[in-house]
Amino acid sequence: MTKYDKAFKLKIVRLCQRGPGGYKVVARAHGLGPSSVRRWVASYRIHGPAGLTKKVGHYDVPFKLNVLRRIRRDALSLQQASVIFDIRSADRIALWQRQYHAGGVDALASKPLGRPKAMAAPKPPKLGALKVPDENRSQKDLLKELEYLRAENAYLKKLDALIQVKKAAAQKKRS
Numbered sequence: 001m002t003k004y005d006k007a008f009k010l011k012i013v014r015l016c017q018r019g020p021g022g023y024k025v026v027a028r029a030h031g032l033g034p035s036s037v038r039r040w041v042a043s044y045r046i047h048g049p050a051g052l053t054k055k056v057g058h059y060d061v062p063f064k065l066n067v068l069r070r071i072r073r074d075a076l077s078l079q080q081a082s083v084i085f086d087i088r089s090a091d092r093i094a095l096w097q098r099q100y101h102a103g104g105v106d107a108l109a110s111k112p113l114g115r116p117k118a119m120a121a122p123k124p125p126k127l128g129a130l131k132v133p134d135e136n137r138s139q140k141d142l143l144k145e146l147e148y149l150r151a152e153n154a155y156l157k158k159l160d161a162l163i164q165v166k167k168a169a170a171q172k173k174r175s
Helices: 006-018 022-030 034-052 061-074 078-084 090-103 139-174
Strands: none
Touching: 006 022, 006 034, 022 034, 034 078, 061 078, 061 090, 078 090
């Protein structure tokens, strides 16, 4: 939900356009920041009433590059660029600039949300592979199974050793 709806923003824009006093007077009278009022008026001038609606945008890399090039070419401020390209927050453009300077064009690509998936543990050999007689299996398959079984054996031995150490520590603590 937006903090201010479209009708309220339109009312403020119209007060600024026809009333004396300018942005600061209108902003102060309604408990707003003058920069917000200035942005609403500029957006209304360029995009009309559509410039006052809430917009959640997902921007692709060519669009982001276009915005950054235009800022550099025309020496635009972030606020001016956000109004021209109908981007609701100049902070988003500042983020794009930081990403571009840190990692180039590739850094502007959207990243997947959420935690990265953990690396999968090696899977044990399938049961279907065990049904084939050893004489018919390739040497590569047999070596792979041998490696897996050795690792499993070492793991179980280590686990058993840790359990024994804990038991010994618990008995020592009791006595």
